[in-house]
Amino acid sequence: MALLSELSHYGPSICVKFVREKVLAGYGPFVHVYDSKNGQLLNVVRIFHINKVHGISVKNETIVIYGGKSVCVVKLLALMEKKDVSSDEKRCHEWIIDAVFHADDKRILILTSYNQVITCGYDGSIESVTGILGEKAILYSGSIRVLSKNEIYVNAGTVLEGIIIWDLIKEKTLLKLTGHEGSIFSVKTSDNGKLIASCSDDRSIKLWNFEDGRLLSTAWGHTARIWDLQFICDNKRIASVSEDSTCRIWRILETSELVLEETYNVHLIKSSWGVDVNEEKLVAATCGNDGKVVLTNLNQDGTMRQSLGSGLSSELAVRDMELGETEIIKGAFWLEFGIVVVTSMGRILKYSNSNSEWSAITEEPRFISFSVMTGIQSQGLILIWSSSGELLLMRFSQNGELIQRKNLSIRSMSKIMNCLLVLSGSDLMIAIESPNSRDPFMCVKLDPKTLDKTMQLSWPKPLKFVSTCLAVLDEKLVVGSRFSSVAVFDMACPNNEPVVWRNLTPGDAISSISFVECTSDEKSLFSVTNRDGFYAFVLLDFKKKSFSVLHNNRVSKGFLEGAFYNESGDYITYGFRSSLFYVFNETKQQEIATEVCGGAHRLWKFFPNLENDVSIFLYVRAKKLHVKKFSGLRTIVLNTGIHGREIRDLTLINKLNFKGLYLLCTGSEDTTVKLNLLDSKTGSIKTVWTQRKHTSGLQRCKFFGSNFMISSGAREELFLWEVNTSMNSNPYIRMLASLPTSSDSPDLRIMDFDFLGFEHFNDFLLATAYSDSAIKVWRYKQKCSKFELLVSGHYKDCCLLNIKFTMFDGKLHLIVSATDGMLILWDLNIVYSSLYERLISGSGAESLPTQSLPEFVSRISVHKAGVRAIDVKALSSKQVRIFSGGDDNALAMTDFKIIEGNHYACEVICRNQSASASTITSVGLFQNGQTLATTSVDQKVQFYNVSENELNIVGKRATTVADTGCLAALELEERAMILIGGMGLSVWNYEY
Amino acid sequence: MGKSSKDKRDLYYRKAKELGYRARSAFKLLQLDKEFQFLDGVTRVVDLCAAPGSWSQVLSKRLFEDADSVENSEKKIVAVDLQPMFPIDNVTTLQADITHPKTLNKIMELFEGQKADFVCSDGAPDVTGLHDLDEYVQQQLILSALQLTTCLLREGGVFVAKIFRGRDIDMLYSQLGFLFERVVCAKPRSSRGTSLESFIVCIGYKPPKHWVPKLDVNTSVETFFEGCGIGRLSLEDKLAGYSEEPRSIAEFISCGGLDSFDSDATY
Numbered sequence A: 001m002a003l004l005s006e007l008s009h010y011g012p013s014i015c016v017k018f019v020r021e022k023v024l025a026g027y028g029p030f031v032h033v034y035d036s037k038n039g040q041l042l043n044v045v046r047i048f049h050i051n052k053v054h055g056i057s058v059k060n061e062t063i064v065i066y067g068g069k070s071v072c073v074v075k076l077l078a079l080m081e082k083k084d085v086s087s088d089e090k091r092c093h094e095w096i097i098d099a100v101f102h103a104d105d106k107r108i109l110i111l112t113s114y115n116q117v118i119t120c121g122y123d124g125s126i127e128s129v130t131g132i133l134g135e136k137a138i139l140y141s142g143s144i145r146v147l148s149k150n151e152i153y154v155n156a157g158t159v160l161e162g163i164i165i166w167d168l169i170k171e172k173t174l175l176k177l178t179g180h181e182g183s184i185f186s187v188k189t190s191d192n193g194k195l196i197a198s199c200s201d202d203r204s205i206k207l208w209n210f211e212d213g214r215l216l217s218t219a220w221g222h223t224a225r226i227w228d229l230q231f232i233c234d235n236k237r238i239a240s241v242s243e244d245s246t247c248r249i250w251r252i253l254e255t256s257e258l259v260l261e262e263t264y265n266v267h268l269i270k271s272s273w274g275v276d277v278n279e280e281k282l283v284a285a286t287c288g289n290d291g292k293v294v295l296t297n298l299n300q301d302g303t304m305r306q307s308l309g310s311g312l313s314s315e316l317a318v319r320d321m322e323l324g325e326t327e328i329i330k331g332a333f334w335l336e337f338g339i340v341v342v343t344s345m346g347r348i349l350k351y352s353n354s355n356s357e358w359s360a361i362t363e364e365p366r367f368i369s370f371s372v373m374t375g376i377q378s379q380g381l382i383l384i385w386s387s388s389g390e391l392l393l394m395r396f397s398q399n400g401e402l403i404q405r406k407n408l409s410i411r412s413m414s415k416i417m418n419c420l421l422v423l424s425g426s427d428l429m430i431a432i433e434s435p436n437s438r439d440p441f442m443c444v445k446l447d448p449k450t451l452d453k454t455m456q457l458s459w460p461k462p463l464k465f466v467s468t469c470l471a472v473l474d475e476k477l478v479v480g481s482r483f484s485s486v487a488v489f490d491m492a493c494p495n496n497e498p499v500v501w502r503n504l505t506p507g508d509a510i511s512s513i514s515f516v517e518c519t520s521d522e523k524s525l526f527s528v529t530n531r532d533g534f535y536a537f538v539l540l541d542f543k544k545k546s547f548s549v550l551h552n553n554r555v556s557k558g559f560l561e562g563a564f565y566n567e568s569g570d571y572i573t574y575g576f577r578s579s580l581f582y583v584f585n586e587t588k589q590q591e592i593a594t595e596v597c598g599g600a601h602r603l604w605k606f607f608p609n610l611e612n613d614v615s616i617f618l619y620v621r622a623k624k625l626h627v628k629k630f631s632g633l634r635t636i637v638l639n640t641g642i643h644g645r646e647i648r649d650l651t652l653i654n655k656l657n658f659k660g661l662y663l664l665c666t667g668s669e670d671t672t673v674k675l676n677l678l679d680s681k682t683g684s685i686k687t688v689w690t691q692r693k694h695t696s697g698l699q700r701c702k703f704f705g706s707n708f709m710i711s712s713g714a715r716e717e718l719f720l721w722e723v724n725t726s727m728n729s730n731p732y733i734r735m736l737a738s739l740p741t742s743s744d745s746p747d748l749r750i751m752d753f754d755f756l757g758f759e760h761f762n763d764f765l766l767a768t769a770y771s772d773s774a775i776k777v778w779r780y781k782q783k784c785s786k787f788e789l790l791v792s793g794h795y796k797d798c799c800l801l802n803i804k805f806t807m808f809d810g811k812l813h814l815i816v817s818a819t820d821g822m823l824i825l826w827d828l829n830i831v832y833s834s835l836y837e838r839l840i841s842g843s844g845a846e847s848l849p850t851q852s853l854p855e856f857v858s859r860i861s862v863h864k865a866g867v868r869a870i871d872v873k874a875l876s877s878k879q880v881r882i883f884s885g886g887d888d889n890a891l892a893m894t895d896f897k898i899i900e901g902n903h904y905a906c907e908v909i910c911r912n913q914s915a916s917a918s919t920i921t922s923v924g925l926f927q928n929g930q931t932l933a934t935t936s937v938d939q940k941v942q943f944y945n946v947s948e949n950e951l952n953i954v955g956k957r958a959t960t961v962a963d964t965g966c967l968a969a970l971e972l973e974e975r976a977m978i979l980i981g982g983m984g985l986s987v988w989n990y991e992y
Numbered sequence B: 001m002g003k004s005s006k007d008k009r010d011l012y013y014r015k016a017k018e019l020g021y022r023a024r025s026a027f028k029l030l031q032l033d034k035e036f037q038f039l040d041g042v043t044r045v046v047d048l049c050a051a052p053g054s055w056s057q058v059l060s061k062r063l064f065e066d067a068d069s070v071e072n073s074e075k076k077i078v079a080v081d082l083q084p085m086f087p088i089d090n091v092t093t094l095q096a097d098i099t100h101p102k103t104l105n106k107i108m109e110l111f112e113g114q115k116a117d118f119v120c121s122d123g124a125p126d127v128t129g130l131h132d133l134d135e136y137v138q139q140q141l142i143l144s145a146l147q148l149t150t151c152l153l154r155e156g157g158v159f160v161a162k163i164f165r166g167r168d169i170d171m172l173y174s175q176l177g178f179l180f181e182r183v184v185c186a187k188p189r190s191s192r193g194t195s196l197e198s199f200i201v202c203i204g205y206k207p208p209k210h211w212v213p214k215l216d217v218n219t220s221v222e223t224f225f226e227g228c229g230i231g232r233l234s235l236e237d238k239l240a241g242y243s244e245e246p247r248s249i250a251e252f253i254s255c256g257g258l259d260s261f262d263s264d265a266t267y
């Protein structure tokens, strides 16, 4: 057998544990060791053969790790240095619920799912097995609390009968705590032995008195089941994680009441499984079903609600400002030294961080009642303007001295509605707009040093144009507007009309536009955000006055005010979700910061990406100015994981790569399609984009042609995507077209599709197979980006599972597999040849009438149940071979042949009825069709040598990916990479 | 079952409504029986994990088709579930946990010392989403049902239970092989192909000689099966190292006819 090795693995992480500054995370059968200070992955070590790591306990330098029926005692040093310690794996006879150290550093205690405690040495030698009489019913959770040598308590969480607390030494039941509904998922005793906290199916957390078992309080907040909890902060707080994918911090009041203090959205979609807190640093580590391992700084009062300079909090800053009765803040801006503010009384004030004091700068009657403030951080520059055309520029030194002041009056406009200030190279520019459509759109250029006006330009204002944001690049003013349009004003040719592009994104107002990079052919890439939550990357060609969208997507929820690439190349978005301001790492799919500020309608300003990874958010609420300092270090993503739910399909081809990394698309039950980069040496995967076009779980995704990808799912959703790898900043992917739907049944799924290109033509054929037995063939018309229905019909009424085009005897055929165990063949040559002729004769643009699907020409029963997966190989011009795997555990090889006189013959060449213990979910040929790989739900991956009339197994391996459902092979020189998807993703190297 | 909106669109769901079954699951038992005919001539049956009761409805209909038959007095159906059940004609319901040893005595009392011809279990625990834990709990449920079965079933009787064909299913097949003449994995058409659900049909109960199943309040499932070939590990003085456990693959049968309604299809 060829050499097979697992390169990398992504999937649910069930437990995390701090060991001082290190974080240990259970990751399938592995433990990942991270450095919490810099977020680096220090080591990956295999702990068990196949069982997953469910829990970790630590005592000094020794670690006990357990999962399923396996347990292992290792030294921290071994976890740091070794790659595999599974030779030390020990098996218990039952599922292990908890394993901890005894008081004496020589033994461990193991709690099993049947409520027994095994006391054994580090080497596994059993000393005793302890239980309490009559309580053998199964546990879902439990923990052992060792207070001292003679005080060891077992907290058992049952399915039906609440919590049983028993004394291990006396082998006696102490308490039975009833009150929760449903199964108990976690129960812990505080380390002072005074309190018990528990959580269950019923979504509540209960706090109990250890002395007498009294229920002290019940707290609600999580919106789904709670999986784990822990006492923190000297037993004064509780951290909990839940199926709702949040981590919550609860404060225990003197009265024993539990108050929800903070909610962190740490994981994607489904389930945060584990939490641990570093008490000293007040950092929480959490892990989840999405495979993410995340550090969250809980120390909000210390660093988050950051004191400004010398211990002055935002609240104080406001109090000291002393506004008049009716005076309100009209504008505020953050500079290096502090804050500058303009009020409705025309007062301009500054706040200095160094002495924590407010002082008045000036009072300007012209700014009474209406004024707006903007500025440029790096220049220490502030611009205040009024609707009457009064502009005031002020420059401050680094320590807050006003060093320059310049007035400007704009008289040529009837009224001013917007002034946008921007610095580009050595030019300082103010774009000025009036609400009056007859007024021009004006731009004033200033000398950035003297602030003297050097040039004033104006253009007729485009129709339906209301400017919202501005970027400047090489003498071009690129102005974002409402109605999702962008206008370009060329300062080099002020006589030219502005170029206006409309409908750049769905939605209405463009909220930000920023330059990303230039191409060698002088096109410029801009990032554009739309307030309605869409964002796009558009390539503008100023010369040809054309644009193309390279990327489009929308944020998961809420409004979008802006976005930028940070130093690590991650795309960061920010905006509002009802009353919340959020900052989100779109690349890592991680919320980085939030502030409840009351919503977007109030005065606010965000200063992202300042020095030291700090961002400042200023806002006015209830007349008060609030300053929130976000440290980029609030959240550190140790592992980005992959999808929040099962991966249903994955696709890659070796011609698509970006800077040497292969493009990999994954489609998941979580409704997203991700574009990832795969490193073919290490097998590591980095997600670049998470596309949210689908509204239901994905079924399939496949790359084809030079740079296309198609994805399909329920609700008849099928999208055509175009991938672009020519930029330097990132690969990009945009939705190009969607397939027309025929019904509004949310259950109607496109189970599979296939495509076939025409030589020399950009149009292609698409075949789709549906869950209602429908088969359709479409032609994609490149010119208008639309699909045209050519053939439509039904097989029977059973669900179809796979569809493949095949050229057979020089004619187009369609092979379909269904839940009735059949492989069915259609001859579709008439459709193909008539279309091809049209394309050749140049009449391809005309539309063709829809034909009904003809009778199939041949079919054969191959499986006893649904044919889950097929792959096809042409044996000769007159013979095709189909490899199929089914619900019936069988793997088969079937041939269709054309024999004399246009008759079809079909025959099952071989069938292995018990190829696996469970449904075969995918089959894939690689190595020029010489090797076949299969995956099955029993978590097995098998490799077969394909010979003329046999399939010979050459390798079989267990995979850690549960719900094993799809595979893809990437053929490289002398080897292939095999990717296996399901509840997670793993990458294997297969050397020929 | 039959609660989510997805189920409501299902053809079997609509058919169950029409025919007065409490759940679409009824068709699974009907299709299994059509294939194996295991309900022919049975008189005493135990339906474990029976709520809301559609299998009991099927059993009641099958056993008491002929309303006035004299043998009817011999017949008995006991249905057990954690959940309370609405009464069904000719079915004695029992609210109990099948993993609890006391449940056995309650069922035995109802049978007055006689053995059952047929035991079925359609039980499923609440899933957490942790695949390995869910599979383990499901297997414990099956083993508990099997435990009851070994104490209740006559030799030659049939045991049917819901299984999920996941990671360790081949270990379960291997274990069942010790107790029955034939073990088949059957998938009724009414069970969705996309779900891991299938049913083991264990035909011809033949407990190993010299093994007397004895359910005690304090024995765990593993110790219970000790000595009959199933209990893999007796408590040794040391936790064992890793070794592959015996696995085997059961014969697969799809039942209900490939032409019957397809539960994966959209109608």
Ligand SMILES: C[S@@+](CC[C@H](N)C(=O)[O-])C[C@H]1O[C@@H](n2cnc3c(N)ncnc32)[C@H](O)[C@@H]1O
Binding pocket: B001, B022, B023, B025, B026, B048, B049, B050, B051, B052, B053, B054, B055, B056, B080, B081, B082, B083, B096, B097, B098, B099, B122, B123, B124, B125, B141
């Ligand atoms: C799929 S339903 C059974 C449906 C039933 N066969 C019918 O046709 O109506 C599964 C049942 O298993 C029950 N169950 C799960 N664990 C159990 C246990 N330990 N003891 C008894 N019943 C249990 C649940 O309460 C649930 O009603």
